[in-house]
Amino acid sequence: MTTLVCPSKIEAIVGAKRQQHSHLGRAVSAEQQVYVLHSVECVEAITARGSDLRACDYSRALDEGIDMGVWAELEDVPVLLTISAEHGHLMPTRMEAP
Known part of the structure; x- marks a missing residue:
């Protein structure tokens, strides 16, 4: 379960600032842990419902596990997160440099 x-x-x-619309994350290889930085919109919506961020689809996708093969080249850097339509897993996408 997500903590x-x-x-x-x-x-x-x-290693990134919270974005208005996008969820970001980082897989920290030394800890074998994935962290999710929820978007501003998500935080506001979840808070307004009186819940916590574990109710977010991205947290639930993390609970489903990750595909280590997909994350292998993107560990230890901030990434843009998506949710796999096929398996419901949390998926990383390399972020563009500012």
Whole structure:
């Protein structure tokens, strides 16, 4: 099950600023842990419902597991997250440099 991370620490762990619309993440190889930085929209919507971020589709997708082959080249860097339509797993996409 997904574990909540202190909101003041998650941006530093992921290595990116929270985005308005996009969920970001980071697979930390030394910890064998994937962290999700939820979008501003997600945080606001979940909070308005009186729930926590474990109710988000991205958290639930993380609970389904990840495909290590897909993540292998994208560990230890911030990535844009998507959810696999086929398996419901959390999927990384390399972020463009600013």
